[in-house]
Amino acid sequence: MVRLAIALAIFLSAPPRRIVSTAPSITEILYALGLGDRVAGVTTYCRYPAEAASKPKIGDYLRPNQELILALRPDLIIMERTGVRQATSLAALGIPVLEVDDGTLAGIYDAIERIARAAGVSERAAQLKAQMRRELEEVAVRARGLSKPRTMVVLGRTPGRLEGLVVAGRGSYLDELIGLAGGRNIFADAVSSYAKVPLEAVLARDPEVILEMGEMAEAGSLSEDRQRAVLALWARQHAISAVRRGRVFVLASELFVVPGPRVGQAARALFEMIHGR
Numbered sequence: 001m002v003r004l005a006i007a008l009a010i011f012l013s014a015p016p017r018r019i020v021s022t023a024p025s026i027t028e029i030l031y032a033l034g035l036g037d038r039v040a041g042v043t044t045y046c047r048y049p050a051e052a053a054s055k056p057k058i059g060d061y062l063r064p065n066q067e068l069i070l071a072l073r074p075d076l077i078i079m080e081r082t083g084v085r086q087a088t089s090l091a092a093l094g095i096p097v098l099e100v101d102d103g104t105l106a107g108i109y110d111a112i113e114r115i116a117r118a119a120g121v122s123e124r125a126a127q128l129k130a131q132m133r134r135e136l137e138e139v140a141v142r143a144r145g146l147s148k149p150r151t152m153v154v155l156g157r158t159p160g161r162l163e164g165l166v167v168a169g170r171g172s173y174l175d176e177l178i179g180l181a182g183g184r185n186i187f188a189d190a191v192s193s194y195a196k197v198p199l200e201a202v203l204a205r206d207p208e209v210i211l212e213m214g215e216m217a218e219a220g221s222l223s224e225d226r227q228r229a230v231l232a233l234w235a236r237q238h239a240i241s242a243v244r245r246g247r248v249f250v251l252a253s254e255l256f257v258v259p260g261p262r263v264g265q266a267a268r269a270l271f272e273m274i275h276g277r
Contacts, residue, residue, distance in 0.1 A: 015120035016076035016096075022064050023080045025102050026115070027052050028260035030078075033116050033124045040072045048254065048262075066093060078115060102259045103193070105136075105176050112261070128261060135264025136180060139271050143182025149208040149274055150241075151183035155194060155257075156213065162199045162233055169195040173259045181271040183209060203239055209274050210234060210242040213251045227252055249273045 018040040021027040027046040030039055036051055041058040056072055059065035069077065074095055081101040098118050100111035109129050116125030153168040153175075168174035169190030178185045186205040187195060212230050227250040234240070234248045242248050251257075255266050271277075 016074075016118065018072065018074045018076070019119070020058055020069055020072060020074040020077045021046060022058070022078065023061055024048070024254070024258045025108075025260040026078045026080065026100065026111070028258060028262065029102075029112055029115055030119075032128055032261035033112070033119065033121055035115075035119055035121065038119070040074050041069065048258070069093065069095075076118065078118075102173075104171065104173055104259075105263065108132075108173075108259050108261075108263065132261060132264055136267055139264070139267040140180050142271060143180070143275070146182050146275055148182055148184040149247075150186050150206065151178050151209040151211065151274055152186050152202065152205075152207040152242075153178065153211045153251075154213060160229075160233075162202075162237070165197050165199065165202065166194055167197055169193050174256070177263065177267050177270055178274070181267050181274055183270070183274040199237075203237070206239075206241050208241045208245065208247060210240070210248040211251050211256075211270070211273060212248065213257065247273075247276075 017038055019030060019035065019038050020041040021030060021039060022043060024043065024046045027039065027042050028048055030036065031049050031052060036049075039052065039055055041056045042052050043064065044057050044060050046052045046055070056068070058068045058072070064079075070093060077093075077095055077097045079097060079099055080103075081099040098114065100114055101107045102111040109132075112128055113122075113125045116122050116128075154165055155168060155174075156164075156166040158164040167187045167190070168178070168185065169187050169192055172193035175185050175188055175193070179188075186202075186207050187197065190197070212234070214226060214230055230250050231248060234243055237243050253269075255262055255269065
């Protein structure tokens with residue numbers, strides 16, 4: 001059923017005019033390809049670009065509402081490849097479903113290509129990917145020859161405590177960006193892309209740069225008070241080099257958690273935090 005859903009999306013008889021996006025990254029790709037006027041619905045987490053926020057909502061990222069989707073009369077649904085059950089469920093609506101896997105840089109490029117092809121605007125994909133590659137190459141050139149500070153990205157943890165830390169591991173989108181920006185991910189050897197580690201493991205590996213996204217589910221939406229609270233938690237850990245050197249940063253922008261056309265901006269920001277320039 002999943003493979004059939006993918007095929008339906010690719011071989012549509014006509015370019016879709018009403019597209020439902022089920023993830024912020026997909027929404028950003030659609031707008032970057034100039035397809036904003038075809039977006040019929042988005043999730044409650046789709047806030048960029050600003051025009052996307054005013055589109056009809058189909059529920060959150062993990063639980064898209066099928067009734068709301070049907071009410072929008074889409075001729076294409078685009079979703080991330082997160083599980084067979086959800087893809088099969090949406091495909092059962094009788095609406096073509098295109099799955100994309102944008103969890104890596106290569107995956108982002110592939111998602112752009114496939115979405116553009118399904119929408120009949122393949123030439124725009126080539127332009128967008130070329131621009132993204134130029135932006136990333138500019139960051140990579142700046143990082144060449146510089147030292148590679150030991151870096152850690154925290155994506156979530158136990159509320160109010162430095163416990164149950166979820167970090168970017170091997171093969172994750174953020175692991176790739178850290179390397180490209182000239183950092184050395186201290187958990188690049190983790191068995192999963194997003195691994196849970198104890199504080200003791202952080203102390204043992206002694207990061208020189210800590211990039212924190214706050215507690216689970218609040219990444220990209222931290223208020224100034226919450227950002228100060230995050231920094232205060234780490235300020236107590238004087239044994240960590242990043243803390244002693246004032247190299248703990250709060251990633252308060254969705255830019256870092258939405259793998260899409262803005263990867264160049266994310267890489268530049270990471271470079272500046274990692275290298276202090």
